[in-house]
Amino acid sequence: MKLTRRATILAAMGTAFVAVLPMRATAAADAAIADFTGGAAPGANGITLTAPEIAENGNTVPIEVSAPGATEIRVYAAGNPTPDVATFLFGPLAAAQMASTRIRLAGTQHVVAVAKMADGSFAEVRQEVKVTIGGCGG
């Protein structure tokens, strides 16, 4: 393909279009998290969230959460129409306070995991997942 001036400009526009994917409002997620923590500021240690940096399709995004010693982990998708994703309550026979699942993300956004520890404190981790759009929408 001959790279004409017009083709180059159009290619650059295409790049710009992808680069400015909208970051959605996270107010609903923040409210849900505050509801869970009772307004307490969560710490940043003791919880990990494993999610792809780029998801090939937002319909099925694999994630894993782990918070050793937690009694409960909640997962939120800050940019979804409703932020709740899942709540994991760990019983006495849970060998680890971890779980993997597959979730839906309506677009590029932050996934947030908040753990409630046995001592009543909270820990939070958030990661951005870029959700890509298929080639032809097909």
Added chain:
Amino acid sequence: MKTYAFAALIGAVAMTPAWADEEADLVVNGDLEITVRAPAPDHVPMSEVLSGWVFRSDETQALQMDDFDNPGMIFVDDAIETWSTVEGNAGESCQSCHGDPEKMAGVRPVYPKWNEEAGEVRTLAMQVNDCRETRMEAEPWGYTSGDMANMEALLASVSRGLPINVATDGPVADAWALGEELYYTRTGQLELSCANCHEDNYGNNIRADHLSQGQINGFPTYRLKNAKLNTVHARFKGCVRDTRAETFSAGSPEFVALELYVASRGNGLGVEGPSVRN
């Protein structure tokens, strides 16, 4: 102008880092090795043929490496039940003629194939429906229906790892030639042929999608996009529609010919169905 539009599409994600592990090997359940790279058959003007699996992200690749993680296997289970279920006026099931599904190993890799009695090229779906109508005296399934996709997934699953090996000459020569012509014919308002994306630009990105060679050794395929099994002809329809053209219908002589030709471009790749794609 079409060229510019395409340049914009390709350019859109030229900046995206290479995220697929194109060097990875596909091993299912720790012991079933499936060929995802093979020397190109003589009739394919590329050095190597590559399964769509190698173009996918690590996460998507992983879903196909364990049958429990592969949601497509749900539908194989459904088809196993159907396999032994008597249906139709003849009082027969698939099982009553063919025995266990595993006995069908080796069938998927050679389809589409010539049926001498009928004097036509038959896809697996056509053969399944012929069995249903002629031998079981049951209603045929819709060509791209869930029942059909499930049965195709079962038939593929028992042939996993076997190399695709469809005929290109002899009685299928005419259909194969028609398929080849269709593969290189530009369609739609975007004036794109199969080859424009899958031969000229595989490995490049089209917007955020990593273009594959469009091989069909992995069909039927569980797509994350719609969370169900997708058949070859449904995929063909989607692709042709995306060129903004009126498409041929599923099961049409044109798509049967195209399936034969596209399958032959993957001769040597392992059967993967049900595969997992984005």
Added chain:
Amino acid sequence: MAENVTPRVRVPSEASAGEAITIKTLISHLMESGQRKDSDGNVIPRAIINRFVVDFNGENVIDVALAPAISTNPFFEFQAFVPESGTFNFTWYDDDGSVYEESKEITVA
């Protein structure tokens, strides 16, 4: 009851006492989110599995609340202690009131 709902679970058949084992579960379910519209523009009502519980010999391993953001064909992987031989019970609760159950025996050597 939603159509074609089939639970699948993977549990090792044997373990040593106190060993942590990995369990995977997958259930075929559409998980209709309540966000989609049909071709006439009407909202398709939400219809999901909203809770998933795993117990071993009557003691809880994990109790999950699912929102519509869980993908079609819900998958979970987690770890459990197996103090003695016994039975894992898996229960999925559907919005429509249906309950889907599966169980697996495990032998502690």
